[in-house]
Amino acid sequence: MPYEPYDAFLLVSFGGPEAEDDVIPFLENVTRGRNIPRERLAEVGQHYYLYGGVSPINEQCRELIAALQADFAGAGVELPIYWGNRFWNPMLSDTVARMAADGVRRVVAMATSAYSNYSSHRAYLDDIAAAREAVGPEAPDIELIRPFFDHPGFVEPLVEHTLDALDRLPRDQRGGARLLFSAHSIPTAMAEASGAPGNDHGPGGAYVAQLGEVARLVSERLGEEHPYDLVYQSRSGPPSQPWLEPDVNDRLAELAEQGTTAVVVVPYGFVSDHMEVKYDLDNEASETARELGLHYVRALSPGTHPRFVTMARELVAERAAWAEPFGLTSLPACHDCPEGCCRQG
């Protein structure tokens, strides 16, 4: 059965290098026109070289696509799945050209990014527009599904993965364990400019409001009480520019000082365990915790959790307006990210 009104599904992701020689060109693509200090770039290059130049993100996209194909087939949904990245092969513009050559006319797209802000939402829309522009009049229409931060298909896998992580702590540490919900830091100006103007997202704009709600939703659903914090990771940019804080490492130090003995870090700002999770949490933050004498475990991100996979079909139905938008919060979902929404700062 065709899935009206669409004739294809497109996964749009960040992209990552898959060989040592890819690392520098990839970083050049990511940082083109951005104010990122050279030292930071050299440092981030090292993160990739530590893993042989291979970011896990592309393989994670392949796994997600395989799971989506199985889910669509099981539900009788006949939508071919395409994949394009913003910064590495397969590049979005090449994929849009291929869709045009295949005669695809109307596409529903999902980004591997759950929240509203320039980097997570507007930049995906802008890059889709640029890719269509490059292909010309034959390019298909592409409708992006909304930031899905408060969808049960995003929240429920995080709940399950947080409980799994708590299980990995020594038994006598579980009761007193503290949760650290970790998301990508962004410049505070970008955070304030996230979400549509005029919407009351509270302090910090839509991004911080959404993060606060997801942390609350996950912790309420655990069935056991744990104190928690919202922390940030993977800061870049010049030191003079304010970014969202506290950094996960700084917060670990404060907590150790205050007598916390066990933490579970929940990477709720991300869809898969890509390099920013593997390096910044599994190497760096876990090392910080070890030095501080803290018990440390990290929860998995949603990845290919079955509930996350079925969410895609529900969001396609929402985008096609067959289904009412469904979220666990009353925050505006930034559906079409109107002009002026999710600005850079």
Ligand SMILES: CC1=C(CCC(=O)O)c2cc3nc(cc4[nH]c(cc5[nH]c(cc1n2)c(C)c5CCC(=O)O)c(CCC(=O)O)c4C)C(CCC(=O)O)=C3C
């Ligand atoms: C909000 C957000 C997400 C989550 C939402 C989403 O997923 O979209 C995200 C994801 C990712 N970020 C990634 C990698 C990088 N991000 C960088 C730089 C930046 N990210 C930013 C924000 C975000 N980034 C920002 C404000 C910058 C500063 C430059 C700018 O204003 O744009 C840089 C440059 C070097 C550095 O400074 O770190 C790299 C290499 C990878 C790939 C990982 C892999 O390879 O597995 C992924 C999934």
Ligand SMILES: [Fe+2]
């Ligand atoms: Fe937006």
